Amino acid sequence: MKNTDFSVRQGDVLLFNLSAVAEKFNTDLAGAAKMFNADLSSMTTIMSPDADKGHIVAHSETGHDHALNSDTGTITLTREVTKPNDTEVDIDLKDMLAIIDNTARLDHYRDNHKHETVALGSGTWLVRPQRVAGTVIEGVQKARKAAD
Numbered sequence: 084m085k086n087t088d089f090s091v092r093q094g095d096v097l098l099f100n101l102s103a104v105a106e107k108f109n110t111d112l113a114g115a116a117k118m119f120n121a122d123l124s125s126m127t128t129i130m131s132p133d134a135d136k137g138h139i140v141a142h143s144e145t146g147h148d149h150a151l152n153s154d155t156g157t158i159t160l161t162r163e164v165t166k167p168n169d170t171e172v173d174i175d176l177k178d179m180l181a182i183i184d185n186t187a188r189l190d191h192y193r194d195n196h197k198h199e200t201v202a203l204g205s206g207t208w209l210v211r212p213q214r215v216a217g218t219v220i221e222g223v224q225k226a227r228k229a230a231d
Contacts, residue, residue: 084201087204088100091189093201094149094191094213095212096210098140098189119209121209125163125164126161127164128165136152137151138150138151138160140160142175148193149189150192151190151203151210152188154188156187157183159182162179163177176212177212178209179209180209180210181207181208182208183205185205186204187202188202189201
């Protein structure tokens with residue numbers, strides 16, 4: 084198992100420990116989030132864990148999931164507010180905020196070609212699904228999900 088207290092990428096998802104970033108750069112969590120162009124005030128939608136996998140933070144186009152789990156603590160996961168005209172892809176691309184009070188694992192649910200489990204330290208983590216530049220619509224370039 085890989086350990087991290089600062090940042091990690093596992094396939095389709097990136098995680099940044101905003102608590103560690105804030106401490107390193109002598110700022111608050113909102114300031115740390117701004118370094119990643121994220122707005123904490125928009126992350127208010129509480130996400131319930133899946134009964135079998137835990138807090139799913141990324142779905143892949145090949146049908147596997149990345150999820151946060153903890154055997155010894157609590158995870159609170161929130162997502163950016165969903166707008167009425169958001170598509171399923173729009174929702175899958177929204178940033179999330181994971182508050183981990185003890186330690187947690189980032190697990191990869193796939194039968195083969197599995198990513199290594201990552202142990203995460205406590206703190207407030209920015210969870211960002213991988214995205215790439217997509218189509219330009221009305222002069223604005225839209226993001227799309229990255230494909231493996």
